[in-house]
Amino acid sequence: MSTVFTNAFIYAGGPAHRCIPDGAIVIDAGRIAWMGPAASRAPQAGEVVRDLGGKVVMPGMINTHAHGGLSLHRGCGDEGDLFEWAASLAPFTSTMTDEDNLLSTWMAVMEMVAHGITAACDCARYGAGLFSQVASTVGMRSVSGALANSPELRPNGKPNWPSALEETKDAMAARAGDGLSRFFLGAHSPYNCTPALLVEVKQAADDLGLPFAIHAAESRKEVQIVLERHGRRPIEHLHALGVLGEGAILAHCVWVQPHEIAMLAEAGAGVAHNPVSNGKLASGIAPIRDLRAAGVPVGLGTDSTLSNNSLNLFQEMKVAVLLQRTASLDGFALKATDALAMGTHEGARVLGWDDEIGTLEPGKAADFVVLDIDHPLGLTPGRVMSDIVYAAGPQHVREVVIAGRTVFRDGRFTQFDQDEIRARIKTRYGRN
Ligand SMILES: [Zn+2]
Incomplete structure (x- = not known):
């Protein structure tokens, strides 16, 4: 049975940033069967009609870098650069139990969906399949995996490789065919992993046909560490080891020189840009314009609630623009349309999922967000795109549709008992 969302101002996204005022979207079997001006299509017998009353519809936002398992200790360590901050939080994060990890992941998935995020690439340390398990229950898309560490370089915590490989294989089997779950194999970083581990993880990813993340x-100190250890900068190091390749997902890439950008472009790698996290941890401002100009797809990421502290891509879009303009003193350095591209279809490219998600067009998955945006002068394409990036936030999200299914509407999730989950969280952490 088809469902028609009509009387909508559709921002369909894509490189053309197509808008359809007074539009309608027809959904059939989780996909967009038809989209266009509402007046140009006659209602058909048997279809369910949803009148959106002039609200804005945009593609679901895509979070290209997250750590859902790190949602419990938000605000427990807000100062310091990357290394100082990580050290201040280690006493909390290193004592987490599996139940903490699970409930933390629930918090992250609920926050993301309620904020209009329909797909996320989540990087665990332990429990590589956990995010996909929760996301699928909620009805959200995920690209899940764990980032392997070398114990001799990151001694706090137990080793997570090859256990991450086994967890990933188990999750792939458990959620095969659900249409929402994809996976990667990853390594933490060039400074927390030996060259041998990086190569081993990449090889395992290739063997399973998964992306490498x-x-x-990320920081200037990382560059110094990798230079001292290996005589190469981080991207040079990854390139020399042969782990950069088509579809690789690299978070941050703040400290990259032009020849390293060329390496990323040549490899076909994508970048997850985390402007709020990079700012909070005093890491720096990634050269987004140069990366994109070289043909490297750039998506946006929230990173974790420890380094952000919210999972809000509206904010990432806005901050991405502000930082590029602040760094360059060029008021045209990045525009709202660039931010929208990174938050939607370019993010989908980074995750290798752009054949199905990231834009609204017939044949693609019906993943979209309904926003209650008003403008004193009325909605036009320019005002809608500007408002989404510079004025809107989670408070404007009225409904989230993923694979044609409404998973969140008017503050309530539809696929699970949110009161039960919230009660579980309150009980466990003694906040009754
Ligand atoms: Zn991260």
Whole structure:
């Protein structure tokens, strides 16, 4: 049975940033069967009609870098650079139990969906399949995996490789065919992993046909560490080891030089840009314009609630623009349309999922967000795109549709008992 969302101002996204005022979207079997001006299509017998009353519809936002398992200790360590901050939080994060990890992941998935995020690439340390398990229950898309560490370089905590490989294989089997779950194999970083581990993880990813994910070139100190150890900068190091390749997902890439950008472009790698996290941890401002100009797809990421502290891609879009303009003193350095591209279809490219998600067009998955955006002068394409990036936030999200299914509407999730989950969280952490 088809469902028609009509009387909508559709921002369909894509490179053309197509808008359809007074539009309608027809959904059939989880996909967009038809989209266009509402007046140009006659209602058909038997279809369910949803009148959106002029609200805005945009593609579901895509979070290309997250750590759902790190949602419990938000605000427990807000100062310091990357290394100082990580050290301040280690007493909390290193004592987490599996139940903490699970409930933390629930918090993250609920926050993301309620904020209009329909797909996320989540990097665990332990429990590589956990995010996909929760996301699928909620009805959200995920690209899940764990980032392997070398115990001799990251001694706090137990080793997570090859256990991450086994967890990933188990999750792939458990959620095969659900249409929402994809996976990667990853390594934490060039400074927390030996060259041998990086190569081993990449090889395992290739064997399973999965993308390889890693944090890279996040801070200046990381560059110094990798230079001292290996005589190469982080991207040079990854390139020399042969772990950069088509579809690799690199978080951060703040400290990359032009020749390293060329390496990323040549490899076909994508970048997850985390502007709020990079700012909070005093890491720096990634050269987004140069990366994109070289043909490297750039998506946006929230990173964890420890380094952000919210999972809000509206904010990432806005901050991405502000930081590029602040760093360059060029008011045209990045525009709202660039931010929208990174938050939607370019993010989908980074995750290798752009054949199905990231834009609204017939044949693609019906993943979209309904926003209650009003403008004193009325909605036009320019005002809608500007408002989404500079004025809107989670408070404007009225409904989230993923694979044609409404998973969140008017503050309530539809696929699970949110009161039960919230009660579980309150009980466990003694907040009754
Ligand atoms: Zn991260």
